[in-house]
Amino acid sequence: MAAVCVAVISKQNFPLYLRSVNPQNEADLQFQYLVHASIDVVEEKVSTLGTPKAGQDPREHYLGLLYPSEQYKVYGYATNTRVKFILVVENTTSQSRDTEMKMLFKNLHVAYADMLCNPFYTPGQKITSRTFNNAVSSIFQMSKGFTSKE
Amino acid sequence: MSRQGRPQDTRKVSGELFSLTYGALVAQLVRDYEKDEEVNQQLDKMGYNIGVRLIEDFFARSQQGRCHDFAQAADVLTKVGFKMFLGVVPTVANWSAKGDEFSLILDQNPLVDFVELPETHQGLLYSNIICGVIRGALEMVQLEVKVWFVQDQLRGSDSTEIRVKFLKKLEDAVPAGED
Numbered sequence: 254m255a256a257v258c259v260a261v262i263s264k265q266n267f268p269l270y271l272r273s274v275n276p277q278n279e280a281d282l283q284f285q286y287l288v289h290a291s292i293d294v295v296e297e298k299v300s301t302l303g304t305p306k307a308g309q310d311p312r313e314h315y316l317g318l319l320y321p322s323e324q325y326k327v328y329g330y331a332t333n334t335r336v337k338f339i340l341v342v343e344n345t346t347s348q349s350r351d352t353e354m355k356m357l358f359k360n361l362h363v364a365y366a367d368m369l370c371n372p373f374y375t376p377g378q379k380i381t382s383r384t385f386n387n388a389v390s391s392i393f394q395m396s397k398g399f400t401s402k403e
Numbered sequence: 404m405s406r407q408g409r410p411q412d413t414r415k416v417s418g419e420l421f422s423l424t425y426g427a428l429v430a431q432l433v434r435d436y437e438k439d440e441e442v443n444q445q446l447d448k449m450g451y452n453i454g455v456r457l458i459e460d461f462f463a464r465s466q467q468g469r470c471h472d473f474a475q476a477a478d479v480l481t482k483v484g485f486k487m488f489l490g491v492v493p494t495v496a497n498w499s500a501k502g503d504e505f506s507l508i509l510d511q512n513p514l515v516d517f518v519e520l521p522e523t524h525q526g527l528l529y530s531n532i533i534c535g536v537i538r539g540a541l542e543m544v545q546l547e548v549k550v551w552f553v554q555d556q557l558r559g560s561d562s563t564e565i566r567v568k569f570l571k572k573l574e575d576a577v578p579a580g581e582d
Binding site: 367368370371372373374382383384 | 419423426427429430433516517518519520521524
């Protein structure tokens with residue numbers, strides 16, 4: 254499972270960051286559409302987070318698979334401040350593992366937190382940080398490594 | 404010369420809090436002033452004002468004696484001063500032939516932990532406050548120096564280099580009976 258697109262969505266549901274593996278690709282618009290469509294599912298899942306069911310970690314940020322499309326699968330993650338991360342991965346036959354997805358999101362979360370600490374970044378701005386970009390690139394790389402597994 | 408027997412201050416502030424506070428300060432200055440040069444100047448001025456006070460604290464805590472030459476001063480500055488207040492020990496390097504100029508090489512600068520300079524502020528010397536602190540502190544011990552940044556990690560260099568140049572000894576500033 255190779256991740257093809259990463260998006261960060263603010264609390265008020267406007268996009269802070271969207272990047273796909275091949276930026277010149279025409280599929281870019283499609284990703285925007287996919288991510289936009291996923292917001293509804295995210296909202297729904299987030300609203301149930303407040304009332305954790307038994308056996309569920311209340312600190313769990315990972316929202317799991319939001320929805321599959323023909324080509325892609327969309328995964329979500331929401332922080333306690335309701336900033337959402339969306340990952341679009343290629344829909345292959347191999348089963349992607351939740352633990353792997355969680356790890357990718359965890360890395361993304363850490364990169365986001367570091368980026369937010371930059372005094373020159375105003376929260377709510379579009380993310381243009383170079384270090385964040387690099388972190389996303391390494392997430393793309395890392396997700397490719399998972400493909401070898403079943 | 405120093406307040407003897409001051410108990411070791413064990414209160415510590417988190418490094419992240421420190422660098423975030425400094426970041427907020429610089430970001431505010433950048434908003435308030437139009438040119439990067441003006442911000443650099445303000446930082447240097449603030450640093451100077453900190454330095455002239457900080458030197459007292461330094462002596463009170465370190466019980467450091469007088470330095471006999473500039474090389475020794477450089478040594479104390481890095482191994483005791485920087486270690487005490489920033490928790491890092493810069494390397495002293497690149498002495499000039501006359502021995503009146505040296506560089507402080509910082510592999511790690513605690514002030515710039517999360518910082519990324521915006522494209523529009525490439526002229527900003529983010530950690531310029533350090534220059535002011537060194538200048539202010541050394542002036543209080545009768546050393547007039549010029550301090551400036553040679554290279555900065557934030558601008559893509561491998562390490563941060565601060566140049567310190569000895570200008571003159573401030574003989575007049577020595578109060579009578581001090582020698």
